Amino acid sequence: MSHLTPRPGILDIHLYQAGKSRTTGNVPPIKLSSNESAIGSSPKAVDAYHAVADSLFRYPSSDHLDLREALAKKEGLDAGRIILGAGSDEILQLLCRAYAGPGDEVLYHQYGFVIYASAAQGAGATPVKAPEVDMTANVDNLLAAVTDRTRIIFVANPSNPTGTYLPAEEIKRLQANLPENVLLVIDAAYAEFCTKEDYEIGTDLVDRCENVIVTRTFSKLYGLAGLRLGWGYGSQDVIDVLNRIRGPFNVSSPALAAGMAAIADDDFVERALEHNAEWLPWLTGQVQAMGLEVTPSATNFILIRFPQEKGRDATAANNYLMARGYILRKVDEYGLPDCLRCTVGLEEHNKGVVAALRDFLTQARAAL
Ligand SMILES: *Cc1c(COP(=O)(O)O)cnc(C)c1O
Numbered sequence: 001m002s003h004l005t006p007r008p009g010i011l012d013i014h015l016y017q018a019g020k021s022r023t024t025g026n027v028p029p030i031k032l033s034s035n036e037s038a039i040g041s042s043p044k045a046v047d048a049y050h051a052v053a054d055s056l057f058r059y060p061s062s063d064h065l066d067l068r069e070a071l072a073k074k075e076g077l078d079a080g081r082i083i084l085g086a087g088s089d090e091i092l093q094l095l096c097r098a099y100a101g102p103g104d105e106v107l108y109h110q111y112g113f114v115i116y117a118s119a120a121q122g123a124g125a126t127p128v129k130a131p132e133v134d135m136t137a138n139v140d141n142l143l144a145a146v147t148d149r150t151r152i153i154f155v156a157n158p159s160n161p162t163g164t165y166l167p168a169e170e171i172k173r174l175q176a177n178l179p180e181n182v183l184l185v186i187d188a189a190y191a192e193f194c195t196k197e198d199y200e201i202g203t204d205l206v207d208r209c210e211n212v213i214v215t216r217t218f219s220k221l222y223g224l225a226g227l228r229l230g231w232g233y234g235s236q237d238v239i240d241v242l243n244r245i246r247g248p249f250n251v252s253s254p255a256l257a258a259g260m261a262a263i264a265d266d267d268f269v270e271r272a273l274e275h276n277a278e279w280l281p282w283l284t285g286q287v288q289a290m291g292l293e294v295t296p297s298a299t300n301f302i303l304i305r306f307p308q309e310k311g312r313d314a315t316a317a318n319n320y321l322m323a324r325g326y327i328l329r330k331v332d333e334y335g336l337p338d339c340l341r342c343t344v345g346l347e348e349h350n351k352g353v354v355a356a357l358r359d360f361l362t363q364a365r366a367a368l
Pocket of ligand 1: 230
């Protein structure tokens with residue numbers, strides 16, 4: 001037994017289980033487990049990353065001004081109200097540290113991103129889940145779960161691992177009915193993939209309401225997950241608070257340089273979006289045609305539900321696919337032990353995983 005005792009709550013935090021990257025079979029792994037970019041990174045971002053190699057002895061910018069200004073220009077925002085982080089994860093953590101502590105509650109929706117719970121617990125606060133309806137965050141249930149102790153509400157929009165989204169009107173209704181001392185965090189990690197007409201990222205709401213912040217990332221559409229780069233757009237007061245508690249050099253110089261190049265690479269963004277627009281519906285349709293339920297997705301991944309029969313369930317499917325080299329994501333920790341999450345990959349990977357899944361179902365049926 002150690003004599004060193006961490007703050008209460010820290011030992012209750014579940015260690016984050018990242019998407020796996022090794023297979024069980026003697027086959028090259030095809031990783032579809034972490035919602036990474038199917039088409040890799042922008043070549044311009046990779047060049048910019050290499051170009052920084054000569055100046056690695058220098059500290060990076062502390063105020064991140066160049067990238068904040070570039071983001072502001074591109075998205076029509078106020079650069080002074082943007083904060084950059086080592087992934088949007090860091091922004092989520094900073095928000096909990098700044099606004100929630102022991103005795104406070106951090107609310108999110110049933111299948112919301114696991115980081116919300118660990119970020120809350122890391123700050124000593126209590127995570128609270130509100131039930132979803134149809135695998136989608138539900139505004140009435142979230143509002144019903146707000147108490148005097150609620151300090152932060154996280155809404156992943158679109159959400160991971162379900163892939164579902166809330167229309168702009170629902171997000172507005174949520175904000176309109178919240179006490180002013182509750183901060184609404186809209187985690188828009190998959191915003192760029194969502195093409196639904198009634199969807200909005202939420203930046204207008206940020207401009208109108210002090211208690212709303214939107215977080216974004218370079219990890220998904222921009223394919224820079226390995227560099228750790230994300231950002232938030234909030235009210236001046238919230239951004240000032242976060243800047244006080246972040247590390248002064250929280251974003252590395254290669255990340256800043258690659259981020260600048262990535263947002264200027266319209267061609268890459270267009271290719272990434274076109275790829276997703278083609279393969280997300282294809283994957284969805286193919287898997288549904290096998291008789292498996294797929295949650296309608298507004299992202300770059302799908303959530304597949306398996307029957308709960310031994311030999312045909314999600315665990316059996318996962319083991320089978322692993323042996324064939326396809327790494328999907330088990331989502332037991334989300335309370336979805338009957339589902340697997342599958343990221344949209346390159347054409348050959350999508351076709352391969354669909355074929356492997358079909359073989360799995362055929363052999364499972366034959367074994368009955
Ligand atoms: C991937 C993801 C993020 C982004 O994480 P980064 O730290 O920016 O890599 C945030 N929220 C959700 C829901 C995600 O799935």
